[in-house]
């Protein structure tokens with residue numbers, strides 16, 4: 001696959017085939033992803049790749065706790081709730097996804113099912129928990145570096161025919177993830193990635209999310225034209 005095809009073709013995959021992903025292929029994807037640049041080459045990231053029973057225990061624990069109203073316990077700062085253009089973009093992609101899935105605005109049950117799907121890691125056969133070394137806590141470079149490797153990872157996966165969705169939903173109940181993935185105390189949980197073979201018949205997988213234009217995002221300085 002050409003680089004442009006990977007970057008332009010990749011989209012978040014939220015429906016997977018019930019088919020295992022070979023460990024050797026995950027190693028290949030991780031090797032590629034770990035070529036990502038990091039601040040002073042510190043490489044603060046680590047990965048817990050979970051499948052089978054431990055992953056099922058995480059799905060069950062996440063769901064139970066969220067449904068029973070236990071407040072989320074993500075291990076990173078979330079800032080203020082989105083407003084303005086950020087909220088508009090959040091709502092925009094949600095509308096695209098709900099429309100693809102045929103979930104109406106007033107379909108509370110359908111919406112709830114969709115949210116629960118996220119807490120189950122979208123029923124993916126594999127979940128990769130991205131963590132970072134706790135000694136680096138407090139540096140903004142560290143989450144930046146985790147983002148770089150995670151983006152490289154989903155692109156590397158796509159180039160091998162695998163689909164993925166980066167997500168916060170899977171790690172909202174961090175004690176559950178810590179227990180069943182065996183996260184070491186010297187690691188902080190940053191994000192999770194649901195990974196597997198895309199189910200081409202799952203409607204939300206076809207959604208292509210929108211982007212603002214380069215013009216909107218960029219200030220060119222010192223150019224002649």
Ligand SMILES: Cc1cc2nc3c(=O)[nH]c(=O)nc-3n(C[C@H](O)[C@H](O)[C@H](O)COP(=O)(O)O)c2cc1C
Nearest residue numbers: 010011012093118165166167168169170191207209
């Ligand atoms: C940091 C981060 C957290 C995300 N969390 C979730 C999530 O919890 N649930 C979900 O369905 N998608 C999640 N996503 C996927 C985004 O919704 C998606 O990347 C965005 O809408 C752009 O769509 P695309 O990946 O298809 O290009 C997350 C993505 C990132 C980068």
